[in-house]
Amino acid sequence: xxxxxxxxxxxxxxxxxxxxxxxxxxxxxxxxxxxxxxxxxxxxxxxxxxxxxxxxxxxxxxxxxxxxxxxxxxxxxxxxxxxxxxxxxxxxxxxxxxxxxxxxxxxxxxxxxxxxxxxxxxxxxxxxxxxxxxxxxxxxxxxxxxxxxxxxxxxxxxxxxxxxxxxxxxxxxxxxxxxxxxxxxxxxxxxxxxxxxxxxxxxxxxxxxxxxxxxxxxxxxxxxxxxxxxxxxxx
Amino acid sequence: xxxxxxxxxxxxxxxxxxxxxxxxxxxxxxxxxxxxxxxxxxxxxxxxxxxxxxxxxxxxxxxxxxxxxxxxxxxxxxxxxxxxxxxxxxxxxxxxxxxxxxxxxxxxxxxxxxxxxxxxxxxxxxxxxxxxxxxxxxxxxxxxxxxxxxxxxxxxxxxxxxxxxxxxxxxxxxxxxxxxxxxxxxxxxxxxxxxxxxxxxxxxxxxxxxxxxxxxxxxxxxxxxxxxxxxxxxxxxxxxxxxxxxxxxxxxxxxxxxxxxxxxxxxxxxxxxxxxxxxxxxxxxxxxxxxxxxxxxxxxxxxxxxxxxxxxxxxxxxxxxxxxxxxxxxxxxxxxxxxxxxxxxxxxx
Numbered sequence: 160x161x162x163x164x165x166x167x168x169x170x171x172x173x174x175x176x177x178x179x180x181x182x183x184x185x186x187x188x189x190x191x192x193x194x195x196x197x198x199x200x201x202x203x204x205x206x207x208x209x210x211x212x213x214x215x216x217x218x219x220x221x222x223x224x225x226x227x228x229x230x231x232x233x234x235x236x237x238x239x240x241x242x243x244x245x246x247x248x249x250x251x252x253x254x255x256x257x258x259x260x261x262x263x264x265x266x267x268x269x270x271x272x273x274x275x276x277x278x279x280x281x282x283x284x285x286x287x288x289x290x291x292x293x294x295x296x297x298x299x300x301x302x303x304x305x306x307x308x309x310x311x312x313x314x315x316x317x318x319x320x321x322x323x324x325x326x327x328x329x330x331x332x333x334x335x336x337x338x339x340x341x342x343x344x345x346x347x348x349x350x351x352x353x354x355x356x357x358x359x360x361x362x363x364x365x366x367x368x369x370x371x372x373x374x375x376x377x378x379x380x381x382x383x384x385x386x387x388x389x390x391x392x393x394x
Numbered sequence: 395x396x397x398x399x400x401x402x403x404x405x406x407x408x409x410x411x412x413x414x415x416x417x418x419x420x421x422x423x424x425x426x427x428x429x430x431x432x433x434x435x436x437x438x439x440x441x442x443x444x445x446x447x448x449x450x451x452x453x454x455x456x457x458x459x460x461x462x463x464x465x466x467x468x469x470x471x472x473x474x475x476x477x478x479x480x481x482x483x484x485x486x487x488x489x490x491x492x493x494x495x496x497x498x499x500x501x502x503x504x505x506x507x508x509x510x511x512x513x514x515x516x517x518x519x520x521x522x523x524x525x526x527x528x529x530x531x532x533x534x535x536x537x538x539x540x541x542x543x544x545x546x547x548x549x550x551x552x553x554x555x556x557x558x559x560x561x562x563x564x565x566x567x568x569x570x571x572x573x574x575x576x577x578x579x580x581x582x583x584x585x586x587x588x589x590x591x592x593x594x595x596x597x598x599x600x601x602x603x604x605x606x607x608x609x610x611x612x613x614x615x616x617x618x619x620x621x622x623x624x625x626x627x628x629x630x631x632x633x634x635x636x637x638x639x640x641x642x643x644x645x646x647x648x649x650x651x652x653x654x655x656x657x658x659x660x661x662x663x664x665x666x667x668x669x670x671x672x673x674x675x676x677x678x679x680x681x682x683x684x685x686x687x688x689x690x691x692x693x694x695x696x697x698x699x700x701x702x703x704x705x706x707x708x709x710x711x712x713x714x715x716x717x718x719x720x721x722x723x724x725x726x727x728x729x730x731x732x733x734x735x736x737x738x739x740x741x742x743x
Contacts, residue, residue, distance in 0.1 A: 371613035373643040381440030
């Protein structure tokens with residue numbers, strides 16, 4: 160059973176997103192190993208670009224990875240180990256005890272603030288991903304007024320738009336087929352007249368996310384001596 | 395003065411360090427953090443061109459000769475600003491304290507400026523120390539770390555009431571440049587340590603002071619840009635944008651520069667190499683050689699020679715009253731200002 164289970168666990172891990180970068184942790188090469196025993200016990204090891212990466216985001220990824228592995232039928236115990244991180248011991252021990260962020264750092268934090276932080280970044284990601292879809296549609300000749308009038312069901316399926324809908328569901332913003340296809344970060348409606356400026360701002364958010372992701376990838380590659388497969392050719 | 399293709403540039407390296415992170419300075423019991431910190435910085439060096447990489451041993455503690463060679467001889471930097479970073483919880487004598495920086499600056503008084511620091515949580519004692527430092531080191535600027543942990547406190551913000559006497563003290567002492575570290579950090583745990591909203595408050599309340607956001611709020615460039623468009627006294631410190639992206643991620647670098655030129659504008663962008671993380675020469679050369687890679691970037695502002703002169707030195711010289719030889723100055727109306735956009739934060743975007 161384990162090879163197949165392992166594939167399924169990896170599949171689920173591919174749906175765990177770095178909350179800050181809005182990219183799957185598998186694409187970012189943060190999953191350093193994933194082992195499944197014959198009995199269905201799973202051990203996932205995570206590595207981050209630096210030992211000093213923010214503990215809040217590190218915790219969210221470790222907790223999400225744990226929940227993802229548990230979703231696979233046949234999985235029994237799940238151990239997630241955060242490797243070579245300056246708060247790794249605290250986070251690993253809290254995870255082993257089944258405790259939240261507060262359990263890892265008692266008296267130093269509260270879970271509500273962590274949830275608020277996650278929400279804030281999901282809103283940024285939503286704006287950036289929507290703009291990606293909007294730009295592609297505008298390029299095919301859709302007019303701004305048509306674009307802002309679109310409903311969810313009318314947008315061609317694709318990974319970026321699926322991600323938008325996922326983020327909307329997590330943020331409790333309506334994402335049913337009849338809901339507006341594109342919304343502001345707070346869920347409010349978007350007017351065609353404000354589209355150019357909204358797109359300009361969205362592009363900036365996307366640039367920020369991508370530049371960040373670029374730095375994280377390059378740091379991880381430099382630190383581990385991995386070939387930097389994302390390295391661009393200087394122009 | 396850096397010369398390229400017949401053009402002469404007055405260079406101010408606005409963000410440099412002279413640290414000691416050698417094992418002898420690791421605080422007993424805290425070795426893993428002291429080691430981890432400097433190795434993390436060393437990994438950042440890996441984002442620059444391979445021929446500029448140093449061994450970890452040299453990186454932990456570079457010499458005065460290395461410093462003089464890299465900054466003044468190779469990069470032809472006219473003036474550099476030393477930022478002080480303490481981290482005494484990990485390094486016995488501190489990472490690069492004002493004393494260590496000042497000892498170096500004393501030897502090159504015309505070429506080096508030392509910045510101090512303050513922390514509102516130190517209250518009266520902090521104000522007295524700031525006054526003493528300002529007099530001893532002729533401070534014109536300070537570098538602040540809002541995310542620093544202290545006792546039970548998990549950081550502070552520039553908008554806290556406790557900061558007010560410190561702003562007043564700065565004005566009284568002639569300290570007009572407040573550098574704020576908004577970039578990769580350690581603590582606090584739950585809050586977003588990169589949040590720049592507090593800079594917005596402080597900049598509005600203290601128009602006499604300049605707020606230089608180091609690392610342009612990376613990884614929150616968008617929040618920084620939206621804020622900087624609205625505050626005339628907020629500046630972008632380019633350290634890390636240049637060193638971390640220019641070589642390793644040239645297309646992202648072009649996008650980030652394009653966005654900064656659009657939102658913040660060439661009059662408010664300041665060169666900083668973040669030496670010793672990266673040597674300045676390749677960054678100066680790279681900036682002067684930089685062009686947008688293709689048509690995808692066509693609606694970003696296009697920089698010209700005047701843009702580069704401002705970013706590389708003239709903007710910082712103005713903030714720090716550093717004398718610039720006549721032949722290296724620009725006519726008053728040179729260049730293009732940023733788009734005056736009335737932007738808003740992402741929560742309502």
